[in-house]
Amino acid sequence: MEQHHHHMSQEDWAAVQRHADFQQLVGAKRRFIVPATIFFIAYYFALPILVGYRPDLMSKPVFGHVNLAYLFALSEFAMAWLVMALYLRRARTFDAMERALVEKERAEFQ
Numbered sequence: 001m002e003q004h005h006h007h008m009s010q011e012d013w014a015a016v017q018r019h020a021d022f023q024q025l026v027g028a029k030r031r032f033i034v035p036a037t038i039f040f041i042a043y044y045f046a047l048p049i050l051v052g053y054r055p056d057l058m059s060k061p062v063f064g065h066v067n068l069a070y071l072f073a074l075s076e077f078a079m080a081w082l083v084m085a086l087y088l089r090r091a092r093t094f095d096a097m098e099r100a101l102v103e104k105e106r107a108e109f110q
Contacts, residue, residue, distance in 0.1 A: 016105055021097070021100065025094065028093070028094060029094055032087070032090050033087075036083055036087065039083070040080070040083055043076065044076060046072070047069065047072050047076065050069075050072070051069055
């Protein structure tokens with residue numbers, strides 16, 4: 001299937017931006033990305049903050065020489081992968097919304 005790329009004028013793009021489906025897509029992305037980013041940043045900075053302000057808590061041994069700070073640091077890898085996986089899962093919905101919008105707009109331009 002051959003794809004044709006049409007260049008849109010600024011007026012056409014402004015019309016797309018006013019479209020309710022486009023607004024829904026942007027809103028859906030924002031409702032996921034903003035909280036996910038805030039969570040990611042808070043989780044990331046929690047380790048150095050806790051190590052700085054609660055060294056007694058973070059230095060508690062969990063097993064052997066591994067303390068709570070080490071476990072928290074390792075959990076950041078898992079957290080990053082989890083956020084990424086959740087985004088990829090949600091991106092399928094965003095992609096479907098985008099495809100529907102593009103098809104509607106193509107139909108209107110032809």
